[in-house]
Structures are given as C-alpha cells and as structure tokens.
Amino acid sequence: MNLAIPTPRAPAQPPRPRVSGRAALIAGLLLLTLIGGAASVYRLFTGLGPTTALSDEVPWGIWIGFDFALIAFSGAAFTMAGLVYILQRESYRPAMRPAILFGLLGYIAVLVLLLLDLGRWDRFWSFFINWNVHSPLFEISWCIVLYSTVLMIEFSPQLFERLGKERPVRWVYRIVIPLVIAAVTLSSLHQSTLGTLYLNMPYRLHPLWYSPILSLLFFLSSIVAGLAVTLLIYPLACQIRGKPVAEGIPAGLARGAAWMLLLYALLRLGDMALAAELPALFALDRFSLLMWLELGLALAAMAIFFSRERERRGWQRVGALLALAHVLLNRFSATLFAQVAPEGASYFPHALEWLSTLGVLAAVALAWYLGVRMLSIFDSHSHAKFHH
Amino acid sequence: MSNAMLIDLTRCIGCRGCQAACKQWHDLPAESTRNLGSYQNPPKTSGKTWTLISFDEITVDGQLDWVFAKRQCMHCQHPACASACTVGALHKTADGPVAYDAAKCIGCRYCQYACPYDIPAYEWDQTLGLIGKCDFCVDRQAAGLEPACVKACPTEALVFGKRSDLLAEARRRLARTPHNYVQHIYGEHEAGGASMLYLSSVPFASLGFPTLAAEPATAYTELIMRQTPGIALGVAAGASAVYWIIRRRQMMQEQAAAPATVTTAESAEEVQS
Numbered sequence A: 001m002n003l004a005i006p007t008p009r010a011p012a013q014p015p016r017p018r019v020s021g022r023a024a025l026i027a028g029l030l031l032l033t034l035i036g037g038a039a040s041v042y043r044l045f046t047g048l049g050p051t052t053a054l055s056d057e058v059p060w061g062i063w064i065g066f067d068f069a070l071i072a073f074s075g076a077a078f079t080m081a082g083l084v085y086i087l088q089r090e091s092y093r094p095a096m097r098p099a100i101l102f103g104l105l106g107y108i109a110v111l112v113l114l115l116l117d118l119g120r121w122d123r124f125w126s127f128f129i130n131w132n133v134h135s136p137l138f139e140i141s142w143c144i145v146l147y148s149t150v151l152m153i154e155f156s157p158q159l160f161e162r163l164g165k166e167r168p169v170r171w172v173y174r175i176v177i178p179l180v181i182a183a184v185t186l187s188s189l190h191q192s193t194l195g196t197l198y199l200n201m202p203y204r205l206h207p208l209w210y211s212p213i214l215s216l217l218f219f220l221s222s223i224v225a226g227l228a229v230t231l232l233i234y235p236l237a238c239q240i241r242g243k244p245v246a247e248g249i250p251a252g253l254a255r256g257a258a259w260m261l262l263l264y265a266l267l268r269l270g271d272m273a274l275a276a277e278l279p280a281l282f283a284l285d286r287f288s289l290l291m292w293l294e295l296g297l298a299l300a301a302m303a304i305f306f307s308r309e310r311e312r313r314g315w316q317r318v319g320a321l322l323a324l325a326h327v328l329l330n331r332f333s334a335t336l337f338a339q340v341a342p343e344g345a346s347y348f349p350h351a352l353e354w355l356s357t358l359g360v361l362a363a364v365a366l367a368w369y370l371g372v373r374m375l376s377i378f379d380s381h382s383h384a385k386f387h388h
Numbered sequence B: 001m002s003n004a005m006l007i008d009l010t011r012c013i014g015c016r017g018c019q020a021a022c023k024q025w026h027d028l029p030a031e032s033t034r035n036l037g038s039y040q041n042p043p044k045t046s047g048k049t050w051t052l053i054s055f056d057e058i059t060v061d062g063q064l065d066w067v068f069a070k071r072q073c074m075h076c077q078h079p080a081c082a083s084a085c086t087v088g089a090l091h092k093t094a095d096g097p098v099a100y101d102a103a104k105c106i107g108c109r110y111c112q113y114a115c116p117y118d119i120p121a122y123e124w125d126q127t128l129g130l131i132g133k134c135d136f137c138v139d140r141q142a143a144g145l146e147p148a149c150v151k152a153c154p155t156e157a158l159v160f161g162k163r164s165d166l167l168a169e170a171r172r173r174l175a176r177t178p179h180n181y182v183q184h185i186y187g188e189h190e191a192g193g194a195s196m197l198y199l200s201s202v203p204f205a206s207l208g209f210p211t212l213a214a215e216p217a218t219a220y221t222e223l224i225m226r227q228t229p230g231i232a233l234g235v236a237a238g239a240s241a242v243y244w245i246i247r248r249r250q251m252m253q254e255q256a257a258a259p260a261t262v263t264t265a266e267s268a269e270e271v272q273s
C-alpha cells in the first residue's frame, strides 16, 4: 500500500550567519544539559545536605518551584488538545503538535526534578503501593504518572508518521477522543490539586495567597500558562521548519488568554476582598509588594491581550512572556516567597541546585528544538484519514 | 480514649533527664552544636533530637520567670502530617502516638510543611535521608510501658495516662491553684486537639508556642480531596458532553449543506459516518 503520509520537508537552508548562531545556541544548551546531568548524578549519590541550601525551615527550594511552574507551563498540551478535539476548533490544529511535544518533554523534566528533590528517590515508586487518598501529593503523583503515559500516546503519531508507520497512527486516532478526555480529566485534577496542596498550611502561607479557592486559581492559571506557552512556541516551530504561521492562531490564543486572565484576576481580587484582606495588599511590606508584582504581571499581560496589539507578533510575545512570568512567580510565591517560614529560616539556592535545574530546562529546550526539526510536527492529515 | 501526656511546666526543674532518656531509648546520635548562651541545647528539635527542653526568661507583671518547656511532636488528634503524607508513612494509632513507618517514606518533606508545629525533621546529612520525630514511644506503649521521658522525669512534670483523665487532672490543677497557671490547657483544642497537654505559668505565646485555631489544619484539604472521584467523573462527563454536542451540531450543519459542498475527502467521510 502506498503511504500517503508526507514526510516532513527538510528545513529550508537558512542563510549562513544564522546557522552559526543556531549552532552556538545548540552547543550552549548541550553544555548546560551535560553539566546539569553531572550535577544531578552527584546530588543523587551525595544527599540533600551537601548539595542544597535546604533546611528544616525551608524544605522546598527552586527544584519544587520550577517543577510546579513547569507543570503549569506543560498545561499547553491538555489546553491545545482540548481546544482541538473537545471544543473542536479545527483552525488551531497546526499549533497542537508543538504544544503536545512541549508538554511531554515538560512532564519528563517534571519527573526528573521531582526525583532530584526526593530524599528517598530510590523508592519513588512507594506511592504505587502505599496509598493515602487524603494527600494532595499522592493524587498529584498518580496523575502525573498516568498523564505522562497518556501524553506519550498522544505524542506518538509525531514519531510514527515520521517513521512511515501507518498502523500505530491509525490505532492512536481510533481512541483519540477518549484519550483527550482522559488528558483533560487528569490535568484538571492535578493542576488544581497543586493549589489544594497549600490548603493544609494556613499558618505557613501568607493570608494574601492562602485561599479556599487556590485549587481553582491554580487550574485557571495553568490554562493561561498553556495558552501563553503555545503562543510562544507555535510561531517558533513555524520559523524552525520554515512554515508560514497560520494567521489567526496566535491572536486567537491571545484572546483566549485575555479572557482567562480576566476571570482569574476577578476571582483573585474578589476572593481577597471577601476575605477582607485588601488592607494587607496596601501594607507595603514585603508580601504586599510581592503581590503587586504578581498582579502587575498578570494585568499587564491581560491588557496587551485585550488590546489591538495582540495582532502583532512582537506584542504577542511580550504578553506571553509577562503571563508566564506571572505564573512562574506565583508558583514560587506559594512555595517560597510567600511562605512565613519559622524563625531562623534562610535560603539561597546552592550552586548545584542552579546547575541541575538549568540543565533540566536546557534539556527540554534542546529536545523540543530537535523534535520540531526531526518529527512530524505539523499535522499530516492523519486525523482526516483515521479519525472517523 | 487514647493515651496522652500531661506536661506541667510549673513542675519542671530543667534537668533534661527526658531529653537524655529519649536519645537513649531511640538510639539517636549526638548532635554537633554550639553554645548559644543558654542551657537550651541543641537549639531546636531535629531528626536526631526528638525532644528538647527549651529555656526561656519571661517577665510577667514585672516578675521574672525562668520557664523550662519540653518540646516534641504534639501527637495531634487530627495530624496534618499524616493527612499530607504522600504515601501514608505517618498515621495516628489507636493508642495515641502518631507513628512513622520509615519503610514507606519517600523523603518528599511535605509533612514538614503541613505540621503547624514545625516538628518533622529531615536527616539532611544522610545520602538517603528520612524523617525523624518523637513517636511517643509507640513501641514501649505497645509493650504496656510508659514513654521513656515520663519514666525519667524526677518531678512528675510529665504524667502519662488516658487523655480524658489527664484533661480532668489538668482542670483540677487549674482550679486548685489558679495563681500558679494561665487558665489554658494547651493541646486541648489546638488544631483539633493533641495528645500532648500543657500547663504553664506564663502565656504559651510568650514561649513561642504557635497560636492555633480549634479547627484542624487539614479541614479544607480533606474536604476537597474527598471530592476527587466526583471531580474526575464530572470533568470526564462534561468534556464528553461538550464534545458530543459540538460534534452533533457540526454534523447537522454539514448535512444541511451537504449536497452542495461535499468537496473535500474529510467532509465526505463525515457525512457517511
């Protein structure tokens, strides 16, 4: 049988100066990955004491901060799959595969960072057999493992098409709807439970952040992050592959992010007002300034996404970066900056924490770039062939 | 009714016999520490020091009081550490102790965040570290013995017994010599109550005991976590419904327009299916 799957075009030959720039970038990412890998191995065989600045007062540091932010960023995968398959906005399909690739790599990185942080990483599997259904972290662990599996299946056509294997692709498309429903369900659960995680710390998390609707806020902000990530990486993937950006996709994503941010900001401010915490917002102490910074980033992103500038590539990028900075800062506030730590607490990340984290992030960027170059990243009409 | 301990700070002479007995019974290693200008040593409880006498100089109404207070896990009635633990390594036993099963622990340190008393401590100097905290001598209790610290205490500042009996005893003391005490049994209601009950001559806040509501710290979390199956089903059902409705609407639109517009392979297939 003749396979009608078009193999991806070889990337257009870019002009010479850009090749060397790109090569330098790849070499840099590779170097960071290797250094980070070595640092991580050293950490695993040395223990947390000598390799981190963590303590009984500050038991979680930048690994967990970046980890939780990366989970939100990787929400790009379920957001885009849900948009295309559940809401059936076919026009967004070209942006879906880059987002799913990013999500898969993101979750792999999440697992690596979690492993680095576990004191007993040698028995990370303990939660498979030892259950505690009250524990947010128990639910999150299960969801992440199950969702990573779902993501691998969702991703697999990008690889199989590239290899010219039609049968597994057809198999995936036969179950794609239940698969995406599972993806959306598992994501809704653990993205929101990452907020529930803080609800048993009423004495540790500052009242401006502590809220009974944290679960909802974390879920909504993961969609914001997912849209913003896609807004950044879809045009990038087009550029890498020398394809035109499908007009309307970035602006549409920006519009979606704007409404999500509005809902999110209203809920957050409304919740503060209801809890009579607005005075704390004007206390002008460390916490109120941090909250202003957080809110400022979100509101600035929202303003850009609501304005006419959302049609312009440059402003889209600025808006997406602001939105992602907000989500990153928010997750760091919850784990670190807005924690009222016990007396004597101080934390400045150890060099090894930085190196391993940078290594993991660089590996994600590198793997995504290579994936975009080599995989079937733009839909090859398999869905039209198999999905009915 | 489970077991508890009444800790009467007015009877403590600061001999630290309990602190030493605890180390001995549990075979806990010595700690490298330094002099902080106080008898309190080491400065705080840790994975190697599960109980510790704190020394505080407190002035109340111009009256200087040197207060010794035994610190350790409170063995909460609704332990937040156990509720939070990823793998259920911590749990409240029927006898009262909040016990720790080291064989399950993955060292995630979530329990450290959940505990409102900052008690669980991690073994930072170990390659594969675990959590350390007072276990209320769960092994001795199972053998019908009192905890090692209680046995060591020469002044009966520590009393072991049923929680209800000890609460009654505490109330008796507060009533008999009210001038000796602040009228507060710390641990009776704090964060849903604890197995460790304290009496003191000075306000507990002045000793650095956290001021906690009577509501267990786990209330919201457990309320939401209990909804997990419902949320999962709801999201899955909702997503399926949305998919089905939109799909149907699209198919009907396409059917209505079908004769004129069946041009692409995709829409032709959809009409057939």
Ligand code: SF4
Pocket: B072, B073, B074, B075, B076, B079, B080, B081, B082, B098, B114, B115, B116, B117, B118, B119, B120, B133
């Ligand atoms: S004091 Fe802390 S460690 Fe002890 S039972 Fe209560 S929550 Fe757990």
Ligand code: SF4
Pocket: B084, B085, B086, B087, B088, B089, B090, B104, B105, B106, B107, B108, B109, B110, B111, B112, B120, B131
């Ligand atoms: S560190 Fe161990 S005891 Fe504490 S929450 Fe994690 S698995 Fe449970």
Ligand code: SF4
Pocket: B011, B012, B013, B014, B015, B016, B017, B018, B019, B053, B068, B070, B149, B152, B153, B154, B155, B156, B157, B158
């Ligand atoms: S053994 Fe008793 S008297 Fe001595 S320090 Fe401990 S509680 Fe106080």
